[in-house]
Amino acid sequence: MLLDWGYVAIFALVGAGMVALPLLIIWLISPRSDYPQKFETYESGVPTIGQAWSQFHVRYYLFSLVFVVFDVEIIYLYPWAVVARSLGAFAFWEMLVFLAILVLGLAYAWRRGALEWT
Amino acid sequence: MGWISDVLRAIVGTIIIFSAVAFIAVMFGVLLERKISAWMQSRLGPKHVGPQGLLQTLADTIKLLQKENIVPARADKVIFASAVIVVPLAALLDYVVIPFGTTRSGPLIFRDLNIGVLYFAATSSLVVVGILMAGWGSNNKYALLGGMRSAAQMVTYEIPMGLALVTVALVAGSLSTVTIVNGQARLWYIVTQPVAFLVFLVAATAEVNRVPFDLVEAESELVAGYFSEYSGMRFALFQLGEYGEMFAMAAMAVTLFLGGWRGPVLPPVVWFVVKLYALIFVFMWVRWTYPRFRIDQMLNFSWKILIPVSVLNLVVTAFFAVVAHR
Amino acid sequence: MTGEAIAFYILAAVTLGSAVVVVTSGNIVHSAAALVPGFLGVTGLYILLNAEFVAGIQVLIYAGAITVLILFAIMLTEGGTGLGGRQRNEQALVGATVAAAMAVLLIIVATRTGWTAGGGTLPPYTPGAIGQSFLRQNILVFEGTSIVLLVSLMGAIMTARRED
Numbered sequence: 025m026l027l028d029w030g031y032v033a034i035f036a037l038v039g040a041g042m043v044a045l046p047l048l049i050i051w052l053i054s055p056r057s058d059y060p061q062k063f064e065t066y067e068s069g070v071p072t073i074g075q076a077w078s079q080f081h082v083r084y085y086l087f088s089l090v091f092v093v094f095d096v097e098i099i100y101l102y103p104w105a106v107v108a109r110s111l112g113a114f115a116f117w118e119m120l121v122f123l124a125i126l127v128l129g130l131a132y133a134w135r136r137g138a139l140e141w142t
Numbered sequence: 143m144g145w146i147s148d149v150l151r152a153i154v155g156t157i158i159i160f161s162a163v164a165f166i167a168v169m170f171g172v173l174l175e176r177k178i179s180a181w182m183q184s185r186l187g188p189k190h191v192g193p194q195g196l197l198q199t200l201a202d203t204i205k206l207l208q209k210e211n212i213v214p215a216r217a218d219k220v221i222f223a224s225a226v227i228v229v230p231l232a233a234l235l236d237y238v239v240i241p242f243g244t245t246r247s248g249p250l251i252f253r254d255l256n257i258g259v260l261y262f263a264a265t266s267s268l269v270v271v272g273i274l275m276a277g278w279g280s281n282n283k284y285a286l287l288g289g290m291r292s293a294a295q296m297v298t299y300e301i302p303m304g305l306a307l308v309t310v311a312l313v314a315g316s317l318s319t320v321t322i323v324n325g326q327a328r329l330w331y332i333v334t335q336p337v338a339f340l341v342f343l344v345a346a347t348a349e350v351n352r353v354p355f356d357l358v359e360a361e362s363e364l365v366a367g368y369f370s371e372y373s374g375m376r377f378a379l380f381q382l383g384e385y386g387e388m389f390a391m392a393a394m395a396v397t398l399f400l401g402g403w404r405g406p407v408l409p410p411v412v413w414f415v416v417k418l419y420a421l422i423f424v425f426m427w428v429r430w431t432y433p434r435f436r437i438d439q440m441l442n443f444s445w446k447i448l449i450p451v452s453v454l455n456l457v458v459t460a461f462f463a464v465v466a467h468r
Numbered sequence: 469m470t471g472e473a474i475a476f477y478i479l480a481a482v483t484l485g486s487a488v489v490v491v492t493s494g495n496i497v498h499s500a501a502a503l504v505p506g507f508l509g510v511t512g513l514y515i516l517l518n519a520e521f522v523a524g525i526q527v528l529i530y531a532g533a534i535t536v537l538i539l540f541a542i543m544l545t546e547g548g549t550g551l552g553g554r555q556r557n558e559q560a561l562v563g564a565t566v567a568a569a570m571a572v573l574l575i576i577v578a579t580r581t582g583w584t585a586g587g588g589t590l591p592p593y594t595p596g597a598i599g600q601s602f603l604r605q606n607i608l609v610f611e612g613t614s615i616v617l618l619v620s621l622m623g624a625i626m627t628a629r630r631e632d
Contacts, residue, residue, distance in 0.1 A: 026472070029515045029523075031152045031253045032238055033475075036231070038156040043230045043379060046207065050375045054211045063215040084294055085544050086628055087441070088537040091297045093621045094449075095533045098304040099525045100613070101456070102260055103599030105312035108464050115603045116464045118611070123453060125614040129621045130449065138625045139445045141438035145471075221501055256594060260524040267532025274539055275501060290543070293536055300532075317595055 086138045090130075097126045155252055159237050167389040168382050169199040171422065178426045202378075209374035214280065217371060221279035226376045228272030229383035235265040236390035239319050243403040243411035249320045250403075250411065258319040259307050262394055263300070266349060269387060270296045276380070277368035289368035291437060292358035296349055298444045303345035305452035306338040309459050310398045319394075323402030332399040337455040339399045341448055343424075346391035348440070350384055353429040357437055392421040476516055483509030500538050507531040519593040 104119050133139055173188065173195065180187035188195035213222060239258035241251040255261050270293050277289015311317050313335065314325040322331075332339045348355040358368065369380045396402060396417045405413035435443070486506035493499045507530040514523035591597070602610040 026515065026518070027148075028253050028255055029512075029520065030471070030475075032235075032255070033512075034149060034152040035156045035159075035238055035252065036235060038153050039160060039234045040227060040231050042157065042160050043227050043234070043382075046375045046379060047226065049207055050209070050211050053208055054374070055208070056210065060215075063212065082544060082628055084290055084540045085537070086625065087294045088297055088533070088540045089624050089628070090445075090621065091301065092529070092533045092537055093617050094301045095304070095529055096617060097614075098301065098308060099260075099528065100602075100610070101305075101308040102311065102317065103521065103595040104603060105308045105599075106316060106595045107599035107603065108312055108460060109315050111464075111600070111603055113465045116460050118603060118607060119460070120457065121611060122614045123457065125611075125618050127450075127453060129618045130445070132618075132622055133625055134446065136625050136629060138629065139441070141441055218495075218497070220498065224501070255520070257520055257524045260521070260528065260595075264524050264527035264532060267528055270532060271504060271535050271539075274536060278497060278539070278543075290540070293540075297533070297536055 083141060090133050090138060093129065094126070097122075159252060160234060163234060163237060163386050163389065164382060168385040169203065171385045171389060172199045172202075172381070174422070175426055175429075178423065179430045182427070182430045206375050206378045212373050214282070214371050216281045218279045218281060221275050222371075223279075225272050225276035225279055226372065226379050228275065229269055230379050230386065232265050232268035232272055233383040233386040233390060235268070236262055236387065236394075240390065240393045240397060241320050241323055241402055241414075243409070243414050249323075251320060254318055254320045257317050259311055259317045259322070259398075262319075262390075263304055263307060266303070266387070266391075267297075267300055269349075269383065270300075272383075273368050276372070280368070280371035282371050285368050285370045288358045288370070292351060292368055295351070295355060295358060295437070295440060298441055299345045299348035299355075299448075302341050302444060302448040302452045303349065305449070305456055306342040306345065307398070309335060309338040309452070309456050312456070312460055312463060319397050319402075323397055323404065326401040326404060330399065330401040330404075335399065335455075335459065337451065338459075339395070341452045341455070342395055342398070343421075344448065345444075346388075346395065347425065347428065348444070350388040350391060352388065352425065354432040354434050355440055357434050357440065388425060389418070389422065392418055392425065395421055472516060475512065479509045479512035479516070482506075483513070496542055497539070500535065500542055503538065504531050504535055507535070517593075521593055521595045521598055 100122065101119070104115065108115050108119070176198070177187040177195070188198040191198045191201045213219065238252045239255055239261055241249045241254070243250040273296070274289050274293045277285045277287075277292070280286070280289075310322060310331055313331060314322040316322065316325075325331075347353075351358055369377060372380060393414075396414065400417045400421075403410035403414045405416075408416075483506050486502045486504075486509065489502035490499045490506065493502065507526060511523045511526045511531075514520070514526060
C-alpha cells in the first residue's frame with residue numbers, strides 16, 4: 025500500500041516537471057521587446073485606478089464556511105458508505121440521525137440568509 | 143535493485159498519461175469543441191491545418207509557445223507563477239485512479255488506490271486553491287473577481303459531487319474505482335442511480351467552469367476571468383487544466399455510472415474511449431445549447447436544490463440497500 | 469537508510485520549510501499560500517503511518533477547503549491588500565531567547581524519555597475499518613461530532629452576520 029503512494033508521488037513530481045517544461049521553453053525561446061506599457065494591468069485599455077486588492081464582501085467567507093462544515097460531513101459519509109451494507113439497519117438509522125442534524129444546519133443557514141448572494 | 147525498474151515504469155507511465163491527456167484529451171478536445179460547435183451552428187470549423195483541421199490545435203500550441211513572456215508589473219510574481227503549475231497539475235493528478243481498460247495482468251490503471259474515489263474528490267478540490275491564487279496573483283480587478291467567484295462556485299458544487307460519489311460508493315461497497323467497475327458486471331449504475339448520475343454531471347459541469355456555469359470566465363462580463371493576465375503558454379497551461387479536468391470528470395462518470403471498460407465484443411480500452419467521448423459530446427452539446435446562469439441563480443441551485451436532492455437520494459438508496467434487504 | 473526514512477526526512481523538511489515561510493513572511497497571502505505545501509507534507513506523513521484515508525481527508529479538507537476559507541477570510545480584511553507588515557518589533561531579542569530556551573527544554577525532555585518502541589504492525593486504517601469503528605464502538609462520539617459541527621456552523625453564521 026505504501027508502494028501505491030510512492031507511485032503517486034512519482035506521478036506528481038514527473039507531472040510537475042512536465043507542466044513546468046513549456047514554461048522553460050518559453051523562457052528560452054520567447055522574443056523580448058520590453059516597453060513599459062506592455063506590463064500594465066489589463067483593463068480593456070483604460071488605465072487602472074488603485075489596487076485590485078481591496079476588501080471583499082463577507083458572503084464569500086460565509087459560503088466557504090458552510091462548505092467546510094458540509095465537507096466534514098461528507099468525509100464521515102465515506103467510511104459509512106463502505107461498510108453500510110455489511111453492518112445492517114442499525115448503521116442506517118445512526119447515519120440518518122447524523123444527516124438529519126446536518127440538514128438542520130443547512131436549514132438554519134438558509135433561514136439566516138447565509139446562502140444568499142446579496 | 144528491482145525498485146529502479148519500478149520507478150522507471152512509473153515515470154514512463156506518467157509521461158504516457160500526461161501525453162495522452164495533453165494530446166488526445168486536450169488538443170483533440172479543443173478541436174472537437176470547435177468542430178461540434180460549428181456543426182451545431184451550421185458552419186464549418188477549422189478545416190485548413192491538416193486533414194479536416196486535425197492539426198489546428200497543434201498549430202495553436204506551437205504559436206503560443208513562441209509568444210512573448212509577459213508578467214504584469216503589479217502582479218505578485220511568486221503566486222502568479224505557482225498558480226500556473228498548481229491548476230494543470232491538480233487536474234492531471236485526477237488520472238491516477240481512472241481505469242482505462244484491462245490488460246492480461248489486470249486493470250489498466252496507473253494505481254488502484256484503496257481510497258480511489260476520495261482521492262479523486264481531494265485532487266479536484268486542489269484546483270480551487272490554484273484558481274484562487276491565479277486570480278489574486280494577477281492584481282487585476284477582473285481576474286480577482288473572477289477567481290473569487292469561481293472559487294465560490296467550485297466549492298459550492300463540490301458537495302453535491304461528493305454526495306453523488308458517496309452514493310455510488312454505498313452501492314458498490316468500496317472506494318476503489320476498479321471494484322466499482324467490477325461491481326457493474328451485470329447492471330450499470332446509471333440504471334440504479336439515475337439521480338446520482340445527473341447530479342454528478344451537473345456538478346462536474348460546474349466544477350470545470352463550463353456553460354451554463356461559466357459566468358466566471360464569460361467573455362462579455364469578466365474578460366477571461368481568473369486567467370485574464372496570463373498570456374501565451376501560461377494560458378495554454380490553464381486550458382490544459384480546464385480541459386484535462388473536464389475529461390477527468392467525464393472519465394470518472396464513465397467509471398462510476400457507465401460500466402467503465404465493460405462491453406461485449408470490442409477490447410475494453412475501445413469501450414472506455416467510446417463512452418468517454420459520448421459523455422464529452424454531451425458536455426459540449428450542453429455548452430452550445432444553454433445560456434449561462436447568474437451567480438445567485440447558480441449558487442441557489444446548488445445549495446437549495448442539488449444538495450437536498452442528493453441527500454434524499456442517498457437516504458433512499460441506503461434504505462433500499464441496507465434496511466429493505468434484511 | 470530505508471526508503472521510508474528518506475521519504476520521512478523529505479516530507480518533514482517540506483512541512484517545516486513551509487511552516488517557516490508561513491510564520492516569517494511579511495505578506496499574509498504568501499503565508500496562507502505556503503500552508504498548502506505544509507498540508508501536503510503532513511499528508512505524506514499520514515501515508516507513512518499507513519493511514520491513507522486520513523491522508524485523503526487531509527488533502528480534501530485542509531488543502532482544499534480550509535485554505536480557501538483562510539484566503540477568503542484574509543481577503544475580507546485589510547491584509548489582503550498584499551502590503552507587507554512588520555514581522556519583528558523591539559521585543560525580538562527577548563522572544564528569541566525564550567523560544568530557544570523552550571526548544572532546549574523540549575529536546576532534553578524528548579531525548580531523556582524512554583520511548584518504548586511498540587512492536588507489531590500498525591492497525592488497518594482502511595475506510596472499512598474506520599467505518600466499523602465509529603458505527604459500533606464509538607457511536608456516541610460520532611453523533612456528538614454532528615452536534616459539534618452544527619454548533620460551529622450556527623456560531624460562525626451568527627458571528628459573521630451580526631452586522632445586519
